[in-house]
Amino acid sequence: MKSASVAVVGRPGAGKSTLINRITGHKVSITAPVPQTTRNRIRGILTEERGQIIFIDTPGYHLSDRKFNLRLRDLVTGTLKEADLAVYVMDSTRPVGEEEEAMAEKLLHLPCPVVAALNKSDLASETREPNRLFIGRKLPAAEIVEVSALTGTGFSPLLDRIFALAPEGDPLYPPDYYTDQDPEFRAAEIIREKAIAATREEVPHALYVEIADMEAAEEKDKSRLWIRAFLVVERESQQGILVGKGGERIRDIRTEAQKELGRIFPYRIHLDLRVKTRPRWRRDEALLRGLIR
Ligand SMILES: Nc1nc2c(ncn2[C@@H]2O[C@H](COP(=O)(O)OP(=O)(O)OP(=O)(O)O)[C@@H](O)[C@H]2O)c(=O)[nH]1
Ligand SMILES: [Mg+2]
The missing domain is CATH 3.30.300.20 (K homology (KH) domain)
Incomplete structure (x- = not known):
């Protein structure tokens, strides 16, 4: 059996919460068209025959030094430190900016493996290929999976990758649990x-x-x-x-x-x-x- 804690990180609005909701099949984390919606670390749990994956939703990685934002960023850093692996969600329809650079830089220095989910594959995009090249250049060890968090396209290869990289272990939660929020x-x-x-x-x-x-x-x-x-x-x-x-x-x-x-x-x-x-x-x-x- 596999058992892993997976940090889901990326720029605000990349689709992290949508991805976790769709993967777990439950409304675990709220979503919105405006960025900076998630403000907490929120667990969404998936239990399969292969094992249990605890996805940890995080606030969007945003470069601002206001007190409020620094706390959000600290949550991302703390979550990454404790995770067995990281899923880097990137919006394939938006050009890479300095936030993406900073996020990738942070992931490069992690001890745990990184899987990149190139999200919003349901939308036409001229930035998808440049973004894919960016990930390949910045994070050469990260496997890239094209997904749509909205439709579920690409989830099967994404989950195969996550389970393959997950360590062996016993499940931490009963099989019918999908979140631990009060x-x-x-x-x-x-x-x-x-x-x-x-x-x-x-x-x-x-x-x-x-x-x-x-x-x-x-x-x-x-x-x-x-x-x-x-x-x-x-x-x-x-x-x-x-x-x-x-x-x-x-x-x-x-x-x-x-x-x-x-x-x-x-x-x-x-x-x-x-x-x-x-x-x-x-x-x-x-x-x-x-x-x-
Ligand atoms: N078309 C399309 N829209 C998506 C997809 N994934 C997410 N979205 C939309 O993108 C917007 C942001 O999604 P969220 O899941 O809230 O993004 P997030 O990364 O959790 O954002 P923060 O919590 O602010 O960091 C929402 O309007 C979603 O419906 C996708 O695969 N395709
Ligand atoms: Mg969110």
């Missing part, structure tokens, strides 16, 4: 995804979700899960955007979140969603310690 974190993430999808520009980045209360209650027809949550933003103006005209936007976010939470948790969901402001939270060291982990 319910509060999952709920907060689903709500954040719906809020990101409903907003633009700086709002998705200025946002986090605080679960104030989460409680299950037995009722005669079905068990209910009560969730009281806050969308926290940095400024009053962002609060207004989230609420929308006549409260329309927050109602939509709540409806979408409730729908998806109802698919994940075996309860009828009752979500009480509000908005509040916490100025400069992205510079609050103590808050970030709890939020980014």
Whole structure:
């Protein structure tokens, strides 16, 4: 039996979270068309006859020296240090930039093997071949597999490669486990995804979700899960955007979140969603310690 912990790394928006969701067959990690969605290390577990692979989703590797971003980058570094191997997800439709250079440089000095997933193969792209050459030049030992995280194309050779490189070992999780996230974190993430999808520009980045209360209650027809949550933003103006005209936007976010939470948790969901402001939270060291982990 094989057993491995696999760090999934790459530039923001490369498709890391989409890949893990598709590989595990579950919504493990939230995704969005805007970059810098993932802020935590999130495990997605795949168990097969060949063994168990623990995929660890990470924040997109982004070169900025703001406190918030440095913490995200530290998570990537820490995850790579503990992993048995790394999957380097690269968006084949975007030209290589300095972030890609920095990411590749980091991977070159790892003791563990690297598999490169050249992602978004479902889209036509003039940068695919140049990007493939870039990986070949920067990481000559890395095998390159062309994939589409969206459709699942290329997953079979990718998984063959991962299992081949994985060390022997016993599974760490029972076979039916696909993630180890606690319910509060999952709920907060689903709500954040719906809020990101409903907003633009700086709002998705200025946002986090605080679960104030989460409680299950037995009722005669079905068990209910009560969730009281806050969308926290940095400024009053962002609060207004989230609420929308006549409260329309927050109602939509709540409806979408409730729908998806109802698919994940075996309860009828009752979500009480509000908005509040916490100025400069992205510079609050103590808050970030709890939020980014
Ligand atoms: N067409 C296409 N789109 C993809 C593919 N993989 C991911 N995407 C899209 O790319 C966007 C970013 O995907 P994510 O999975 O959130 O990317 P990520 O690397 O996790 O991003 P961060 O968490 O910000 O680092 C989303 O809109 C996805 O639907 C793919 O194979 N094909
Ligand atoms: Mg992600």
